[in-house]
Amino acid sequence: MLRKVLTLVLVGAVASAGLVASGSAEVTAARSAAIDVLFVGNSLIGTRAITGADTPDVIREMARERGRTIRVTKAIRYGSTLQKSWDTGLSQRPLTAGRRYDVILLQEFSVLVATDPGRVRRTLLATYTQALARSLKPGGRVILFKNWALVNPRPFGSRAANVAAIDTNYARLAAALPLPVAIAPVSDAFESVVARRGTTPLIVKDGKHPTGQAIYLDAAILYGMFFGESPADLPNLYLRADTARYLREVASRTLAA
Template sequence: MPYRHRAYIAVAVLVAAVLVWVAPRVSAETRPADGFSVLFVGNSLLGSMTRATGESTPALVRGLASGAGRTIDVVEVIHSGYTLQQTWDDGLVAPALSDGRQYDFVVLQEYSTLVATDLAAATRTLRQTYEPNLHRALKPGGRVVLFKNWALVNPAPFPSTAAANDAIDRNYAALSAALATPHVIAPIADAFETLIATHGASFLIDPDGKHPNDTARYLDAVTLCGILSGESPRDLADLYLPAPVAAELRAVAATAIGY
């Protein structure tokens, strides 16, 4: 391979890595003083309810923000088991974009393993289906939030969890580099990996090996709340968790998003 081509590839990889590193943190100065609006599009990884309170992750985010003095207008487009493309094709997103409605953030959560196993399909969905509509869906200064899914307990088709995590990191970086719309990555998988290394997968993942348990839903919510508010999640409310557990999760989330 000519040196010039190798150099181009090296620069592309470096740019993708930088995007992943710096993307999560967003200044609070971009937030309206009286609140902001968020559209959540995803499946049961984002929309399943806590056993403790019966709230979805978006609802937890709204509650956490409210406790911190911020108002979030939340719209949920959730369909269990769907990819983002299926959610769009079934017309589920269209009502949330009707009448010229706009959002400060659009959170996109893809099917659990799609980004890691089929980057081309995930990229087509973002670039060809969602991105052409995001320009009118986002307010000036608005951003997309890419929800970075965690590795499942069964890593197949990858030979190990480490290999699955490598694919997740690599492909979300590539997805970020391919998306021209202003965006950030919610490093959910990174926070999961940190905590699972210490506590084991059952600390965060239900016995089905895929879905978040109540502890994980809180982790997801404080991570997203920190990104959306532009403020460290370290002082958010404990909600339904014991204070020491909640504090540990907030610390991991804060580190993952750069606080």
């Protein structure tokens, strides 16, 4: 399924840039096309950690190193829900100014989808849907950023129960949105790392926010979705080569699942 999603995102970016191509020419056209991405979220994508750059900026640097261009618009405020971001005008402005995007990424408050999916559904359907539909380019996609489980799983009895709620509720939200939508499997990639190495490499001592490794992993997944290609050959950037390679392998396996 995700292979199909990656192809659709890539083809959408090519189509919205007004490019007609086939075969190897399609790949060349896709590489030359800049894409416009709006990021709406909070500290889970806004944290800079050791990187000096947040998740959108790390993706942009990955793209630059690969000869691609992402025009980034951010509506990011720490502690905000998607509804609060709209009510304060933070996300409302870029979604009502007539600008259009190849990708609109929505990242909800850390635990809200797992614990109160009805509230998130109301926000998406009643507050965002019409603005999202107006703001997508032809072939564009909404991407739901599937948040990771925090170190403390409360109110769930275990991490596994928390992750199961995350999986179920994001799938239902995606199905409810009457728009082209994909889920960024960030939680899935986190669990692959956690199963082998625990939460410490990815989550800082507050039990919630991403480390530099987590930001890199998130960025690799999103890069793969934005451009419809494996993140296996992305640059190491600020990480040691062996660490970056491992995280790219996790991202690649997750996207291919």
